Amino acid sequence: xxxxxxxxxxxxxxxxxxxxxxxxxxxxxxxxxxxxxxxxxxxxxxxxxxxxxxxxxxxxxxxxxxxxxxxxxxxxxxxxxxxxxxxxxxxxxxxxxxxxxxxxxxxxxxxxxxxxxxxxxxxxxxxxxxxxxxxxxxxxxxxxxxxxxxxxxxxxxxxxxxxxxxxxxxxxxxxxxxxxxxxxxxxxxxxxxxxxxxxxxxx
Numbered sequence: 306x307x308x309x310x311x312x313x314x315x316x317x318x319x320x321x322x323x324x325x326x327x328x329x330x331x332x333x334x335x336x337x338x339x340x341x342x343x344x345x346x347x348x349x350x351x352x353x354x355x356x357x358x359x360x361x362x363x364x365x366x367x368x369x370x371x372x373x374x375x376x377x378x379x380x381x382x383x384x385x386x387x388x389x390x391x392x393x394x395x396x397x398x399x400x401x402x403x404x405x406x407x408x409x410x411x412x413x414x415x416x417x418x419x420x421x422x423x424x425x426x427x428x429x430x431x432x433x434x435x436x437x438x439x440x441x442x443x444x445x446x447x448x449x450x451x452x453x454x455x456x457x458x459x460x461x462x463x464x465x466x467x468x469x470x471x472x473x474x475x476x477x478x479x480x481x482x483x484x485x486x487x488x489x490x491x492x493x494x495x496x497x498x499x500x501x502x503x504x505x506x507x508x
Contacts, residue, residue, distance in 0.1 A: 325369050332366035340399055347400040359399065360392075367391040374434050379453070383430055390426025397423060408475030417475045421468045429464030436460055458498060462491050 339345060339359045349356055371387040374380065397419045404413035437456045444452075469487055473479040 322373055325373050329366050329369035332362045332369060336362040336366055336395060340395065345399040347402070356400075359395075363391055363395045364388060371430065378434055378437055380433060380437070380456075383433055386426050387430035390423050390428075390430055393419060393423035394427055404475070407477050408472060417472070421471050421475075424471050425464040425468035427464075428467035429460040432463040433457065433460035436463075455499070459495060462495060466491055 336359060339355070339362065343355060343359070345355065345359060367388045368384065371384045375383040397416070401416055401419060404410070404416045406413050408414065408417045433456055436459050437453075440452070440456060466487060470479065470484065473483055473487075
């Protein structure tokens, strides 16, 4: 009897995770379907039913995706960054008219700022769990493998890289040379961080 209870206790978390992942996938699919085929427009009232459904799907997808990851991997703040980034990105894609000029054009600067900020948050939040898993296999010393401060910093660096690439595209100077130089600069900066600061697994 006791073994049956223990077995059921072990199954419940995995079952919940599967259901949460399935629900998150449905929410992402629904949000993308509305974005592509739903005819969303900025001319609609902010509280129109179609827009409310779209908001709910985006928020639900982000929460169902990142809340379990934050709890399982011990990453405080991950869900907030992911939800804000996803909300900004999907709102901008659906209801903000695309820019028609370059980044420094005054009418288009707010649009670029919105998209670049959303890309930074989404990129950092999406990269953080993968960086944590990679670090556990790459670093031999446990204190470095479990260093949450390193994982957070590296995720922000990836978000910054993606945001910088978007900014370069907005400035119409995005080339393979600029991409390689930017990636090289961030790589060198991270190597200096690793060499200078000690690991903190509780950060």
